[in-house]
Amino acid sequence: MPELTLISNDNYQPGLSIDCVIFGFNDNHLKVLLIKTLYENKWALPGGFIPIGQDIDDAAIEVLNKRTGVKGVFLRQFSTFGKVKRNDNHFSEEVLELLQISKKERKWFVQRFVTIGYYALVDLLKIFPENVSSYEVVEWVDHKEVPELILDHKEILDKALDTLRIELNLMPIGYNLLPEKFTITELQKLYETILDKKLDRRNFLRKITNIGILNKLDEKKNNVAHKAPGLYSFDMDKYEKVLKNGMNQAW
């Protein structure tokens, strides 16, 4: 476990960690990137510590990369978790022994940790997680089949999903998650998958059209002549503008 052995009191911000919730979408499935420790067979979010000389946003990118090999993902901070008891008794003497954590280093691991949550939504076919450590494996798990997680990681995951769902009301999504040309049905399925509910087709079409980020193309899907669904693409200028200003000009 190379990461753990790097720890010394002065290299990292004490009592503060980062955990990443990476949602992967493809083919109407929403998955979460999880790590299973082989020494305890326990599941966790990819997390780690904050180098003393690094901004927390940069540390999040590095933490994700160090634990999963994943690069080039846009991480957004969503909440900080700081219940007193959240990591009480997390590392048992046995595990600390197994991981060859020195007596001197143990104080680090048993201190109280507050953790900052970051999340991202990616096309799960476009990023490439690796087993970075021989002590753990990295896996995509369907968000409806998430096993028991360590610490308060389930709470962190749930909060990230809530945040993602709220963001659907505030900004457009789909770019980088759908093919360049897509049908309204494909776009609707993306929303349905994230929201985990069926949407009314007509309402969806009206609302998504109102945002003004779609170009209707002069093409049909798959050359299916009869009643083939029309194809759309994102108008990236407008998409970027709505992303920047927020789409809900409610007031």
Add this chain to the structure above:
Amino acid sequence: MPELTLISNDNYQPGLSIDCVIFGFNDNHLKVLLIKTLYENKWALPGGFIPIGQDIDDAAIEVLNKRTGVKGVFLRQFSTFGKVKRNDNHFSEEVLELLQISKKERKWFVQRFVTIGYYALVDLLKIFPENVSSYEVVEWVDHKEVPELILDHKEILDKALDTLRIELNLMPIGYNLLPEKFTITELQKLYETILDKKLDRRNFLRKITNIGILNKLDEKKNNVAHKAPGLYSFDMDKYEKVLKNGMNQAW
């Protein structure tokens, strides 16, 4: 400065602080609760440290109370700020001397701090800030006339205001900020004050009515017979429900 002298290495979570952005609304003004240090004449958000045995949400309540005397405010966490250099050179030798911080304690004050931001929106006539310390004064300052703030406190304040404005799209506001019976104009002014822009009256009426949280009362304002504006109250059952479920069922 009683708070500072309480610090010892083991009482507080190291390298982590809390800063509170308290917005106060009344009479179409939006103000921010700030602290001015008398020893340096510098303005700051009310902030403080996290007792090692306290959840961060509880610590935020205590920090606000200790610095401003304010109680009973519902604080919401909105973001954590962790640039490496954010508190570099904040405490000069002179100030540490002045505040009678012992040599041993100085290491605490000069370490890197990550800070968790909490905010609240209150009726500024209903809470009662006090000058808790003889080293500093507490003041409501109009949000458009905020002086230079220490550290990254201006960035924290701006982010809190952004968050508040986004929340207007996600949940109802006004309860506890308006009189029990109010006119649409009064409610609109609240939105206009927070958003810092004029709203179209007809659009506002339509949108606010659509949320379904208003009761139209069988009363007119001030007994002004001719063309007196109608009075409204919040339907608290529906208000609470929308608060819980989010009002933007966009999809």
